[in-house]
Amino acid sequence: MSDDADLLADLTPDQRAAVMHGEGPLLILAGAGSGKTRVITRRVAYLLRAGVRAHNILAITFTNKAAGEMKNRVEKLAPGNRVWVSTFHSLGARLLRQYAERLGFDRNFTIYDTDDRNKLVKDALEAAGIDNVKFTPERIAGAISKAKNQLVTPPQYERTATDFFQKTVAAVYPRYEKRLRSANAMDFDDLLYLPAMALKQNEELRAELDSRFRYIMIDEYQDTNSAQYQIVKQLSINNPNVCVVGDPDQSIYKWRGSDIKIILDFERDFPNARTITLAQNYRSTKSIIRAASVLIDHNKQRKKKDLVTDNPQGEPVNVITFDNGLDEAEGVVVRIKEAVKAGTFKYRDHAIFMRINALTRSLESAFVKHGVPFQIVKGLAFFERKENRDVLAYLRLLTNPHDGVSFLRVVNAPARGIGKVSLDKLQSFAASQEIGLLAAAGQIAKITEIKGKAATGLRDFHRLMTDLRSKMDQPPHELVRLVLDKSGYEAMLRDSTDEEDADRLANVSELVTAAKQFWDEDNSRTITDFLEQITLASDTDGWDEQADHVSVMTLHASKGLEFPAVYILAVEQGLLPHERSLANDEEIEEERRLCFVGMTRAMKELYLCHARMREFRGQLNYCIVSQFIQELPRDVRFIDPSMARNVARTAADEWRVKSSAAAKDWADTGLRPLIPPASRKPNPGLKPTIPDAPDTGLAVGVLVQHEEFGIGNVAEVSGFGALRKVRVRFAAHGVKLFVGDKIKLKVIVRKKAEE
DNA sequence: TAACGACGGGTTTTT
DNA sequence: CCCGTCGTTA
Numbered sequence: 001m002s003d004d005a006d007l008l009a010d011l012t013p014d015q016r017a018a019v020m021h022g023e024g025p026l027l028i029l030a031g032a033g034s035g036k037t038r039v040i041t042r043r044v045a046y047l048l049r050a051g052v053r054a055h056n057i058l059a060i061t062f063t064n065k066a067a068g069e070m071k072n073r074v075e076k077l078a079p080g081n082r083v084w085v086s087t088f089h090s091l092g093a094r095l096l097r098q099y100a101e102r103l104g105f106d107r108n109f110t111i112y113d114t115d116d117r118n119k120l121v122k123d124a125l126e127a128a129g130i131d132n133v134k135f136t137p138e139r140i141a142g143a144i145s146k147a148k149n150q151l152v153t154p155p156q157y158e159r160t161a162t163d164f165f166q167k168t169v170a171a172v173y174p175r176y177e178k179r180l181r182s183a184n185a186m187d188f189d190d191l192l193y194l195p196a197m198a199l200k201q202n203e204e205l206r207a208e209l210d211s212r213f214r215y216i217m218i219d220e221y222q223d224t225n226s227a228q229y230q231i232v233k234q235l236s237i238n239n240p241n242v243c244v245v246g247d248p249d250q251s252i253y254k255w256r257g258s259d260i261k262i263i264l265d266f267e268r269d270f271p272n273a274r275t276i277t278l279a280q281n282y283r284s285t286k287s288i289i290r291a292a293s294v295l296i297d298h299n300k301q302r303k304k305k306d307l308v309t310d311n312p313q314g315e316p317v318n319v320i321t322f323d324n325g326l327d328e329a330e331g332v333v334v335r336i337k338e339a340v341k342a343g344t345f346k347y348r349d350h351a352i353f354m355r356i357n358a359l360t361r362s363l364e365s366a367f368v369k370h371g372v373p374f375q376i377v378k379g380l381a382f383f384e385r386k387e388n389r390d391v392l393a394y395l396r397l398l399t400n401p402h403d404g405v406s407f408l409r410v411v412n413a414p415a416r417g418i419g420k421v422s423l424d425k426l427q428s429f430a431a432s433q434e435i436g437l438l439a440a441a442g443q444i445a446k447i448t449e450i451k452g453k454a455a456t457g458l459r460d461f462h463r464l465m466t467d468l469r470s471k472m473d474q475p476p477h478e479l480v481r482l483v484l485d486k487s488g489y490e491a492m493l494r495d496s497t498d499e500e501d502a503d504r505l506a507n508v509s510e511l512v513t514a515a516k517q518f519w520d521e522d523n524s525r526t527i528t529d530f531l532e533q534i535t536l537a538s539d540t541d542g543w544d545e546q547a548d549h550v551s552v553m554t555l556h557a558s559k560g561l562e563f564p565a566v567y568i569l570a571v572e573q574g575l576l577p578h579e580r581s582l583a584n585d586e587e588i589e590e591e592r593r594l595c596f597v598g599m600t601r602a603m604k605e606l607y608l609c610h611a612r613m614r615e616f617r618g619q620l621n622y623c624i625v626s627q628f629i630q631e632l633p634r635d636v637r638f639i640d641p642s643m644a645r646n647v648a649r650t651a652a653d654e655w656r657v658k659s660s661a662a663a664k665d666w667a668d669t670g671l672r673p674l675i676p677p678a679s680r681k682p683n684p685g686l687k688p689t690i691p692d693a694p695d696t697g698l699a700v701g702v703l704v705q706h707e708e709f710g711i712g713n714v715a716e717v718s719g720f721g722a723l724r725k726v727r728v729r730f731a732a733h734g735v736k737l738f739v740g741d742k743i744k745l746k747v748i749v750r751k752k753a754e755e
Numbered sequence: 756t757a758a759c760g761a762c763g764g765g766t767t768t769t770t
Numbered sequence: 771c772c773c774g775t776c777g778t779t780a
Contacts (some may be wrong), residue, residue, distance in 0.1 A: 062770095090770095113770090188769090192770090253768080253769080253770095255767080255768065256769065356767055358766065358767090415756090415757080417756070419756045419757080420756085422756090453756080535770090554769090555768075557768090575767095578767055578768080616771095617766080617771060617772095
């Protein structure tokens with residue numbers, strides 16, 4: 001045991017118990033900042049040193065980046081051991097490829113992202129002649145995704161579908177699946193759904209993998225969904241050595257199908273489970289822990305849990321009020337710059353979080369203006385660019401000739417004289433022959449309806465792809481080069497007079513570099529691996545934590561990270577909590593957890609910012625401070641850098657007073673005294689005009705129509721703008737509550753003119 | 756078939 | 771405000 005001293009010496013008794021736990025299920029309830037990553041890593045190393053073969057250990061992390069880090073740490077603690085560490089999705093992809101023959105799949109399948117998926121649903125919708133319905137492909141795709149995450153098959157879905165929307169989905173779901181299979185493609189959900197189904201239905205395979213993965217470790221278990229849970233469960237029947245780590249207070253992916261009940265039910269699901277709670281926080285100051293704890297305690301659906309720390313008290317948590325969104329961006333950047341100048345922190349010690357990506361724009365210009373280095377953590381953005389997606393589509397079509405979505409994307413890029421009409425004809429030919437689009441293009445001579453330029457174009461395209469396919473043994477970056485060159489895509493960009501095309505050219509060249517780097521890291525990796533990594537990459541995967549810059553990201557992306565100083569922007573009602581969650585208590589609680597996650601990333605300093613006005617969608621809106629700020633303990637420090645020039649404040653207060661009772665509640669924030677409107681001087685220089693409540697025609701007794709729920713009777717109306725609440729009684733769906741100013745209710749019978 | 760203009764519509768969070 | 775989609779025209 002003494003040679004394990006380095007693994008155990010610096011751990012607390014609870015952590016040590018978790019690391020040394022032998023066989024049997026183990027639940028680690030790990031509060032924020034309680035060192036859970038360290039515990040998992042040490043546990044893996046401990047098992048290895050105890051003689052467990054690396055081959056028998058599986059560790060699941062939430063992002064690929066986290067997986068890579070864990071691999072490195074394990075390698076340091078127990079050199080020479082190659083433990084399988086990956087995300088659920090990567091695991092699924094790997095299993096599906098590895099067991100492709102046994103499961104009846106082609107191992108070269110393409111992984112479709114959300115965009116591709118939506119296109120395919122749209123196709124299926126049109127082919128089925130259901131395109132006259134007003135449900136968007138996105139919405140239907142979302143419903144299918146949800147079904148798959150709960151392991152609901154198309155027939156099962158059809159059996160339980162009741163309303164019109166569900167019946168529509170039930171009609172599309174099997175057709176969509178058929179299209180996916182014939183394109184030899186998997187969507188994100190398939191990577192969980194198919195392995196889960198295979199494990200349930202194929203006992204031989206299940207037993208084989210169960211004994212192979214004798215020890216399983218899962219991080220962020222509070223955010224697993226049913227499909228993921230089934231995978232874990234099936235792999236832990238003969239060898240129930242499953243160790244899950246999570247924190248119910250940090251569950252923030254319910255909207256994506258994750259189910260907090262899975263972690264809460266762990267002890268019941270896995271008999272004889274041991275539970276270890278890690279409540280000691282090693283990350284943050286007492287002030288930060290207190291503020292976060294008081295906030296999260298407002299959640300009703302919660303097992304009370306105290307987070308404690310021996311760290312110093314630290315500075316109070318700050319709430320900063322800005323005049324507007326631009327001031328906020330500017331103010332935060334300047335503060336960071338000053339902290340660096342004063343030597344308190346480096347740039348890389350700072351992070352800025354926000355609820356929605358759209359808020360990064362104003363920050364970007366503030367950073368540039370003040371010469372402050374920053375990185376917006378959104379790794380996918382580069383590969384999401386049109387030009388890069390085009391080039392990647394060529395590569396996907398090369399690895400998988402059945403991939404129809406990719407075919408349609410590139411067949412006429414650059415232009416080859418192939419228009420929609422010809423493609424429609426090609427598609428019906430392909431369907432009648434039950435072959436892929438590329439194969440159909442190869443038989444262009446047989447399709448008499450297509451002639452002239454289009455026929456030549458398709459023939460050329462097919463030749464191009466055949467030619468490129470013969471070069472598939474080249475390393476990934478060479479193949480990208482060849483695609484750029486032979487397809488004429490690069491030439492098209494080079495010869496263009498459009499300035500933007502110069503950028504695009506640079507981007508596709510950058511793609512070659514990315515492929516080269518990928519191959520240099522490990523030159524056994526193929527183009528398929530490259531494409532898979534890109535599709536399954538998470539936002540944080542591209543984040544460079546070494547470089548000295550301020551990190552900017554969404555609250556969701558901040559999970560699992562920590563920074564000495566954290567700023568959370570736009571802590572305003574409607575943004576955090578987001579307006580889409582306002583109608584539902586459960587969703588508000590998830591928003592509160594999201595806020596909690598953001599706050600607990602901070603080690604030393606925490607700033608919650610909000611503005612009085614914010615430009616959104618080209619329009620200036622007044623904002624109301626978030627209820628979460630109201631819920632903080634009273635010893636937080638309020639900062640108002642704009643007290644001197646009160647233009648916005650006056651206008652905002654006036655607006656609040658003028659608007660409804662609900663808004664007035666929010667106006668009385670206690671952050672500063674409200675000046676009675678009468679005692680104020682008129683302010684002629686004021687830019688934004690104070691809006692009157694728009695007449696929506698919504699009033700008690702009015703008949704309205706909703707696209708999903710049908711016709712209903714308005715029972716109650718209150719509030720204004722984003723805070724408006726409308727309660728409607730529907731004939732078929734009972735009473736529904738709508739919140740916000742984007743309610744999809746059409747007034748069909750107005751109230752009789754006022755007498 | 757391609758290029759151009761008008762239009763409407765939509766923006767939470769992500770593997 | 772920006773995007774993509776749709777419809778018209780050359």
